[in-house]
Amino acid sequence: MTATPPFDLTGRAALVTGASSGIGRRLALGLARAGAKVAVAARRTDRLDALTAEIAAAGGTALAIAMDVADEASVIAGFDAAEASLGPVDTVYANAGMNLEGLALDLEVEAFDQMVSVNFRGVFLTAREGARRMIRAGSRDSGRGRVVIVSSIGAHTVLPGLATYCATKAGAAMLGRSLAREWARQGINVNVVCPGFIETELNRDWFATEGGQRQIQGFPRRRLMVEADLDPMLLYLGSDAARAVTGSVFTLDDGQSL
Numbered sequence: 001m002t003a004t005p006p007f008d009l010t011g012r013a014a015l016v017t018g019a020s021s022g023i024g025r026r027l028a029l030g031l032a033r034a035g036a037k038v039a040v041a042a043r044r045t046d047r048l049d050a051l052t053a054e055i056a057a058a059g060g061t062a063l064a065i066a067m068d069v070a071d072e073a074s075v076i077a078g079f080d081a082a083e084a085s086l087g088p089v090d091t092v093y094a095n096a097g098m099n100l101e102g103l104a105l106d107l108e109v110e111a112f113d114q115m116v117s118v119n120f121r122g123v124f125l126t127a128r129e130g131a132r133r134m135i136r137a138g139s140r141d142s143g144r145g146r147v148v149i150v151s152s153i154g155a156h157t158v159l160p161g162l163a164t165y166c167a168t169k170a171g172a173a174m175l176g177r178s179l180a181r182e183w184a185r186q187g188i189n190v191n192v193v194c195p196g197f198i199e200t201e202l203n204r205d206w207f208a209t210e211g212g213q214r215q216i217q218g219f220p221r222r223r224l225m226v227e228a229d230l231d232p233m234l235l236y237l238g239s240d241a242a243r244a245v246t247g248s249v250f251t252l253d254d255g256q257s258l
Contacts, residue, residue: 006232007239010035012144013086014238015079017069017126018096020047022200023150026227027093027234032060034235036091039082041067061086069096069122075129088137091238092130094123095150097169104163112164119168120175123149127179127190135186145188148237149176153196155249157257169194173249180247189246191237196253199224220255229254 014031018024019040025047028040032055040048040062048064055062063085067078082089098118100111127147139145153159154166155173173192180190197219199207206212207224216222233252236242251257 006034007235007241008035009091009235009239012036012091012238013039013082013089014091014093015039015041015065015082015089015130016093016095017041017067017122018150019051020044022202023195023198023227023230024093024095025051026231027095028062029055030231030235031091031238032058032062034239036238037061037063037086039063039065039078039086039089041065041069041078041082042096043068069094069126070117072125075122075125079129079133083133089130089133090137090139090142090144091146091148092126093148093150093234093238094126094130094172096122096126097150097152099162099165101161103161107164115164115168119165120171123172124175127175131179131183131186131188134188135183139187140185141187143187143243144240145183145186146238146242147176147179147188147190148234149173149190149192150234151176151192151194151249153194153251153253153257155192155194156251177247177249184246189237189242191242191245191247192249193230193233193237194249194251194253195225195230196251196256197224198227198229200227220258223254225252225254225256 020042052062134145152169155169176192
């Protein structure tokens with residue numbers, strides 16, 4: 001947490017889902033470094049405790065929240081806990097997501113339902129509960145409400161063997177645009193970020209294989225992204241600087257989908 005953040009989020013209270021690893025963890029650190037108080041939510045609370053300790057050690061403020069984004073009661077309870085500790089949440093990152101690989105002909109319906117529950121239902125529940133709180137706190141007058149949905153290039157690019165994943169990510173992207181229109185006069189900006197392939201602990205083993213290396217060589221720049229590549233856009237969309245940006249879908253993929 002030593003780099004200078006590109007945007008100032010001092011005075012904001014942010015909630016990040018899927019914060020136990022990957023993009024969510026990186027985002028939480030960046031938000032705290034930029035001055036925001038951060039509620040980090042996930043099902044793996046052991047990792048969240050380590051994350052909040054790291055933020056606190058760097059002088060930030062963070063709260064760990066156990067949350068299952070597919071469960072409405074869990075989402076509501078998570079926002080209740082965040083508000084009780086950090087004050088009204090005005091910045092929400094719906095980042096939690098999952099993937100279960102499998103060709104459509106072979107995919108078990110349970111796996112299909114699980115991906116829909118997390119990648120689509122979870123985004124809806126997170127965004128909606130956040131918006132309800134923002135409106136209640138006066139976002140219509142302040143214009144400071146922010147919802148950022150983290151989708152994937154799978155929202156607009158076919159990823160072989162990932163039909164359900166791509167469909168749920170496309171649904172999340174259109175949901176973001178629709179909510180932006182619905183909440184435009186409530187002072188809430190809703191935007192979507194579609195990252196490309198980023199090296200994380202979940203895919204590192206695959207990209208080290210021969211098949212994974214062939215995939216990387218098929219990208220125009222023959223490389224994976226790193227989590228830091230998303231920092232400027234994600235922090236920008238949560239900041240006051242993005243006052244006039246809503247209903248947009250941004251692809252950040254190093255040209256991988258070209």
